[in-house]
Structure formats: structure tokens, C-alpha cells
Amino acid sequence: MAQKKKASQPSSKTLPKAATGIQGLDEITLGGLPRGRPTLISGGAGSGKTLFGLEFLVRGAAQYNEPGVFMSFEESIPDLTKNAASLGFDLPRLAADKKLFLDHVLITRSEISESGEYDLDGLFIRIADAVQRVGARRVVLDTIESLFSELPNPGILRAEIRRLFGWLKDKGLTTVITAERDRPDRLTRHGIEEFVSDCVIVLDHRIREEISTRRLRIVKYRGSTHGTNEYPFLIDEQGISVLPISSLGLDHAAPAERISSGIARLDGMLGGKGFYRGSSILISGTSGTGKTSVAAHFVDAACRRGERCLFFAFEESPRQIVRNMRSIGINLQPWVRKGLLLFQAARPTYGGIEEHLLVTHKRISSFQPSVVVVDPVTNLIMVSTANEVRSMLTRLVDFLKTQGITSIFTSLTAGGGPLEASEADVSSLMDTWLVLESIEIGGERNRALYVLKSRGMDHSNQIREFLLTDNGLRLLDVYLGPEGVLTGSARMSQEERERTAGTSRRQELESRQRELERERRTFEARMATLQTEHEAKEERIQQTISESESLGKEASKARGQMVRSRKADASAYKKEGGAKAALKH
């Protein structure tokens, strides 16, 4: 919503614009060329000026119902028609439909001499006639400056060209004027840019390290804001495509949906659910660590879900990838047959970095995948500088994110160097970064994987060894040794050690238990003995007690009898007797 407002405001408030229909250009110009005003397209030989003009008219006629007039001062009509046909424009049909009028202005210097003042009313009349015939809203003058070499008296010519531009403006015709740029310090050969004050666009075709790049820059655009960068553009069988560098902002949606990486245990490392949809994933590693295999797993999983995948292969041919992945149990061929998987393979050196980016854009736009793989992205550095690759990646990642496409980039790290530092530039663009390593311990190399970062999810921090088996990539359990994670044979011996240690511990435990049991039994036996002894003692004591009690009674009885018989101590018995007497009373 906010974006829509932004886009419509400047065009409605400041300046009406005529959309060119040229891919990407309307984004940079925020709507197109100034409507009803002339625009100067300046560029060197072969920079695509004529094509720019042609496409402006063809798209105007076909897409915006604005017929056009093409005044060619250089190429003949048959030549133009032929050239346009190679780019997919059918000029004769448009002409027959009265949507386009082509006029070739041919002047032969040798035939002409001059005597006295003249003006260009003839040209005015020709243009006016052509405009009237098709009801044109757009005019292209390609390249009007060639008149300077054909007509005498440049002073008059300059004044007349100035008058022509004014006249075209009065008529409200959106005009494209092309001009040849012969020196870098000026825009046109004869300085006609001073008559075109509204909009100037420079096209450039440069060769660097044997690779050509076309660039476009808006030098000025009066009354309108516009992108000021140099934008790469491409001319192919569909005409011009301009690639906006920064028109895509950081306002893409962030889906919360998670998708599987195709490797169950890797999903486990990524918070148990896998990657975020629409995120960018970097898989980096030295050569032979299995980057493509990890990517292939993801592709396979996506295709199983019925999603479309686009695989940009810069290193291997599609058939080679399919064959190699079959060796680890991933069969990509059915997906290719079903049309779910599309390979786009090319050597990076076939074009400049922008060309790659544009091709990438076009393929993505036409195939509409939900997963894109670039394997490996580092190969592009071959054709450009690291800085340019980063800027390309920024644009590509932004583009993919706006489209909600999940992207995997593999990156080849040079062995030995500090891994994180070497890719610091790229990493900030990436949401998830998997690092594949080759760990060297005990005279062998083993593959390991870890999640260096993964934005917005709880992820494992462990380094995990993995194997490439016949059934795909398999993550193994973790064994930590004194020098870090144990891999390969070291892991196996550790596993063995742990198994043996486990057995002996168990045995020891069992023997201890048996000992305890024995002790318990001994204890119980002793207890029983003691109990019997104790009981015997008690019995004996009881017997003694009762014996002694009965003896005592007998003795006192006998004593009493003896006392009574002896009447020895009456008082001793008074009590007894008194008590008895009292009882008698």
C-alpha cells in the first residue's frame, strides 16, 4: 500500500510521464519519460540508441495505445525492419495497423549545394504529416545530428533544430532524440543537448577484460526524481532490459513458514523445522565437501512438495549433476521430466556479471520457481571483481526475497584461508549459513557440517560429521574428543572405546550387586543365630527368676510359722494380729 502511494505520487503531482514499457527503465525513471517533452538518448556507436527508440515506439503502440513516428536519419526502412525483427518487433504489421510510421530521411551531401537562407520547414511538414497519419503521440528522431554532416550552414541548422524541439514540445509529442557521443567529455557531437533540458539518458557499451557490459544512466531528469546509478542493461531477443540496482528496498515480507532441507537431521539442527521459506541460504565450503549434494537434497525435497526449482549451474552440466546426484541416491531426472526442475547451465565467462544477473532475473520471471539454486556463486568472481559480485548478489537476493523465493547459494572457499573472513561480504545478505568442512585428523579427511548462523531460529551450535552414502547425506552422532569433534576412524575408535567401557561398567555393577546380595544373606543368617541365642538366654533367665520367686515365698512362710511357734516377737505380729483383730471387729 505504502509503496503504491509512493509510486503514484510523484508522477501525478510533478510531471506526467509516458511509460516506455522497457523492462526496468520505468522503475528507474519512476514512471517513464517526460510526457510531451523531448528526451535525449546519447551513446557511442553500437550502444543501442536506435533500438531504444524503436522499442519506445513499439511498446508504446502495442502496450499503451500510443502510435509513434520513427524518423530515421541513418538507417533505411528495410534495414530497420530487419534489425527490429531480430529483436521480435514486427514493424510492417504495426505500420499496416497504422500504429507506426517509419520515414527515412536521406540526404546526399554531394547532390546538395546551398544558396542563401533556408529553414527546416520541410522536415517539420514531414513529421507533422506522419504524426497526423497515425495519430502519433510519440516521435523518435534517430540521429538528427547527422544533418550536420549533410546540410550546409551549421548556424542555421542549430537554430532550426532548436526550433524543431520547441515545436515538438508545443505539439505535446513525447520525443526521443538520439545522438552520438564521440568523446567522453561531451554528450553529443554538435552540442544539441543544450536544447533538450528535460531528460538526458546516456547509454554506454564498454569492454572490460574482454567482457562487454552495457550500462544506462539518467544524467538529468528535470522535475522528477530518478535513480542516479549506472544501471546495467541487456539487449536480447526480447529487446532491452534494464536492471535497477537499488529500486528494490528492504521491505520484503518475511514468511514464518518453515520448509525442510531434505535432510531430516539437518532440520533437527535448524530448530527442528528446517529453513524459513523465502530466506537466503549460503552453503560454503572447500572443494569436495558436498555443497552441491546438500543443495540437491533441498531441491529434491522441494520437488517432492510439488514446488518448482530453478538450478543455475555454473560449474557442471545439468546431465553431470543429475548423474552425480544419482550416485548418492537422489534422482533428479523425474523432476526435470515433470517440468518441476529447470537447469540453467552456463560457463560464467559467457557474459558479464550484469548479463548473468539479467538472465537470472528473466529466467526467474518466466519460470516462477519457489526455490532457486546458484551453484556456485563464487565462479562469477571469475568475470568480475568481488565488489561487483557482492552488489550483484545484493540485488539478486533482494529480488528473490521480494518474490518470496527460497534461495541457496553455494560458495567455494579457498582452502587454508580464514573461512568466515573471506566471505564476510556475502554473509550479511544470508539468513542461514551452513559451513561444510573437511576435517583432517589422523591422516584422513572427513566431512563435517555446522550451522554458522541462522537468523530467527534456535539452531544447533555443534559441528556434525556427515557421510555421503548411497542413500544420501547422513549426519552422524557427535563425539567430542580432546581436540574437538571426532570424525572418521577417530570417531569409530571412540565409539568402540565407549562400547567396551560400557560393557565393563555393566559387569562391575552386576558383580557389586551380587556381592551386596551375598552380604545381605550372611547378615540375615547371623541375625537368625543371634536371635536363637538370645531366645535361649531369655528362657534360661525366666526359669531362674521364677525358681527364685517360689523359693522366697516358701522361705517367708516357713519363717512366719517359725516365729509364731516361737512367739518371739509379738509386736512383729501385733500388726498382723491387730489388723486381723480389726478385721474381726
Added chain:
Amino acid sequence: MSANKKKTRARPRKPAPRKPEIWKLRLYVAGQTPKSIRAFANLKVLCEKHLKGRYRIEVIDLMENPQLARGDQIIAVPTLIRKLPQPVRKIIGDLSDSMRVLVGLDVRKED
């Protein structure tokens, strides 16, 4: 040899204009502007002086027949075209410099 060749090349051209006698001239103008009136007057004077009785002038006003401009590749006006004798020659401007007109039309030597 080379001098001879030059002569033979130049020769058929020179007698050629004489034979047809009639000069077909066409003057393109755009409306009755001072420039076009001046051009026609200048041409008339010149023809009377140098081509009396063997010229024909056709004036085409592009304001009335704009489609004719394409046929003769007219962009500047006034433009004078010598249709005959061949080859076609064009002179642009108001024809005020009669010397240049005569050179341009290649009539100076006719006298």
C-alpha cells in the same frame, strides 16, 4: 592516358544537358513566406537570364501537399531540384547568391 580518360568521362555529361534543351526545375516551398517568395523571384530572374525559353519551373507548396516532401527527400525549404537534365541536383536556400545557384545547377558554362 589518364588525361584522356578524364576527358571522355566528362564529355558525355557536357553535351547531354544541351540536347534535351528543356530544363525541368522544381521548387519546394512551405507556404507563402518571404523566403519562398524571394526564392521564386530569384529563380525566375536567373532562368530568364541563362535559360530563356528552355526551362520549366514547377512550384510545390508542401503546406498543401505535405506527402510530396518524402518523394524528393525534402527537409529544408526552399529547395530547388533540377530534375532534368540528369543527374538530379539540389540547391537549398532562397537562391539569393546567384553565383552559387549557377554552380549548383551547373549552368554557368552553358553561356
